[in-house]
Amino acid sequence: MGGAREPSWVIWDTVLPMLTLSAYIYVYRVMNAPPEFTGFVVVGGAMIAFWLNVLWNMAAQLYWEKETGNLEPFLIAPISRMAMLLGMAIGGIFNTTLRALGILLVGVLAFHVEFLMGDPFAAVVVFALTMAALYSLGMVFASVFLMYGREAWHTSHLLQEPIYFLSGFYFPVKFLPFWLQVAASLIPVTFGLDAVRKILIQGAGFADVSLHIAVLSIFTVVLLLAAKWTLRFMEDMGRREGRLTLRWQ
Amino acid sequence: MAVKDVARSFRHSVWLGWKVDANWTDPLLFAIYSVIRPIAGMLIVIFLFLVGSQVGENTDPNYLSYVFVGNTFFILVAQIMLSMGWVIHEDREHYEVLKCIYISPASLYVYLLGRAFSTALMALISVAISLLFGVAVLQMPIDIFLINYAALGLSLIIGLVAISSFGLILASVALLTARHGAGMVGEAVAGIFYLFCGVLFPVSALPPWAQVVSKVLPLTYWMKAVRASMFGVGPAEILNDIAVLAAYTGVFYIVSLGVLRLADYLARDKGLIDITTEY
Numbered sequence: 001m002g003g004a005r006e007p008s009w010v011i012w013d014t015v016l017p018m019l020t021l022s023a024y025i026y027v028y029r030v031m032n033a034p035p036e037f038t039g040f041v042v043v044g045g046a047m048i049a050f051w052l053n054v055l056w057n058m059a060a061q062l063y064w065e066k067e068t069g070n071l072e073p074f075l076i077a078p079i080s081r082m083a084m085l086l087g088m089a090i091g092g093i094f095n096t097t098l099r100a101l102g103i104l105l106v107g108v109l110a111f112h113v114e115f116l117m118g119d120p121f122a123a124v125v126v127f128a129l130t131m132a133a134l135y136s137l138g139m140v141f142a143s144v145f146l147m148y149g150r151e152a153w154h155t156s157h158l159l160q161e162p163i164y165f166l167s168g169f170y171f172p173v174k175f176l177p178f179w180l181q182v183a184a185s186l187i188p189v190t191f192g193l194d195a196v197r198k199i200l201i202q203g204a205g206f207a208d209v210s211l212h213i214a215v216l217s218i219f220t221v222v223l224l225l226a227a228k229w230t231l232r233f234m235e236d237m238g239r240r241e242g243r244l245t246l247r248w249q
Numbered sequence: 250m251a252v253k254d255v256a257r258s259f260r261h262s263v264w265l266g267w268k269v270d271a272n273w274t275d276p277l278l279f280a281i282y283s284v285i286r287p288i289a290g291m292l293i294v295i296f297l298f299l300v301g302s303q304v305g306e307n308t309d310p311n312y313l314s315y316v317f318v319g320n321t322f323f324i325l326v327a328q329i330m331l332s333m334g335w336v337i338h339e340d341r342e343h344y345e346v347l348k349c350i351y352i353s354p355a356s357l358y359v360y361l362l363g364r365a366f367s368t369a370l371m372a373l374i375s376v377a378i379s380l381l382f383g384v385a386v387l388q389m390p391i392d393i394f395l396i397n398y399a400a401l402g403l404s405l406i407i408g409l410v411a412i413s414s415f416g417l418i419l420a421s422v423a424l425l426t427a428r429h430g431a432g433m434v435g436e437a438v439a440g441i442f443y444l445f446c447g448v449l450f451p452v453s454a455l456p457p458w459a460q461v462v463s464k465v466l467p468l469t470y471w472m473k474a475v476r477a478s479m480f481g482v483g484p485a486e487i488l489n490d491i492a493v494l495a496a497y498t499g500v501f502y503i504v505s506l507g508v509l510r511l512a513d514y515l516a517r518d519k520g521l522i523d524i525t526t527e528y
Binding site: 016017018019020022023024026027028029030031032033034037067068149150151153154157158160161162164165170171172175176248 | 273274282285286287289290292293294296297298299300301302303304305306307308312316342343344434436437438439440441443444448449450451454455525
């Protein structure tokens with residue numbers, strides 16, 4: 001809805017974020033890195049759009065509704081919380097896919113990034129599983145943030161640069177030290193991003209990303225169950241402690 | 250407004266900015282929070298260099314210092330732009346106090362400057378911690394005895410005026426626009442300076458049209474002056490950059506005042522001072 005009312009998001013969310021990515025691309029160019037690293041940065045930038053959407057339009061959404069006084073109608077409505085969050089996730093994925101495609105398009109036009117697209121079926125499966133895992137994680141965050149005050153806002157900020165670094169949004173995670181790779185493997189977007197890069201930039205097929213697909217499937221199931229449980233637990237706690245209607249805390 | 254009233258408004262705005270940014274948690278957690286983001290940002294660019302030097306042909310170690318200093322001082326730009334891009338939406342839609350600020354004796358201009366100054370103080374602490382972390386832990390080749398502290402101080406003062414002027418322009422635009430992406434607008438606009446002002450790579454690497462853009466942005470000269478100060482270049486070499494920085498800063502400062510006045514008039518005319526978009 002907001003995207004239709006304010007079409008200037010094309011500038012704010014697609015063109016301007018590309019400027020920071022461009023700076024990283026120039027670093028690789030100054031260092032004479034192979035052209036595929038330009039593609040790595042552009043694909044990472046497209047995936048950042050999804051990560052930001054999960055953080056700010058999924059995780060922080062219920063917090064924001066509480067702060068603006070809209071949470072009560074949400075909770076009074078005769079719908080399941082999971083269904084409500086699922087609807088928000090689908091809307092978010094649709095909008096953000098448009099933004100991510102915009103970033104990829106700018107990457108192709110401005111930096112001549114070449115996509116090999118090894119196996120379209122594998123690309124669709126990996127993308128779908130990555131989104132499922134990411135937005136399930138967003139649901140877990142949403143339930144936790146429901147109980148927070150301004151901590152939720154700052155936690156979302158805190159989950160930006162550290163995750164960009166750990167999950168290898170600007171370089172493949174294989175360049176990180178082993179113990180950091182272990183930490184990165186706990187974040188679903190690490191596997192999703194690595195698989196998407198392998199398919200789009202390096203022309204990998206289904207078999208090459210089978211491990212990624214298996215891990216993302218496990219992430220999705222575990223995080224969905226966790227979201228269902230945490231949402232019920234946090235809402236019950238919020239009702240008991242009277243924190244669902246607290247504003248500006 | 251009398252000078253005394255301006256000073257009081259400014260002081261209270263700085264205090265309010267500090268409270269809004271910092272009192273959501275205990276001091277220890279806030280300190281950790283304030284350090285993690287800049288250090289993670291620093292690690293990103295350091296790993297870009299390390300990866301680039303492994304897969305590329307340019308392995309000049311001086312380039313690492315260039316990237317480190319540029320990215321560390323850019324924290325000031327990023328945080329002030331983030332704060333100024335969000336302050337209007339936060340006051341208008343979240344806390345719903347923008348209308349109260351309008352009807353108070355304080356001027357909106359002084360209030361916004363105070364908020365920018367508050368962010369700048371916190372950002373300066375982040376810069377100092379990042380420099381310490383880089384030198385002490387990551388062994389960045391910065392010699393603290395070589396730094397030209399006088400030139401660095403002067404560059405920082407003028408640079409902060411320049412950054413705040415851009416922040417005022419962004420806040421003025423925010424007066425007329427709806428909330429976008431939960432406050433990411435400031436970060437996105439900071440990308441303009443990240444790309445064009447020689448933060449991570451020499452401006453000469455940009456295409457010719459982009460170099461023209463770079464030359465009219467005061468932060469390009471700010472970056473050059475800060476970097477030269479950090480590496481102990483003599484005052485004569487830095488003076489030219491500081492002079493150009495001061496001249497461009499003066500121009501953008503006057504422009505920011507005009508833009509704020511225009512946006513303020515339009516926002517009042519269109520009834521946007523207490524608008525809530527709810528999305």
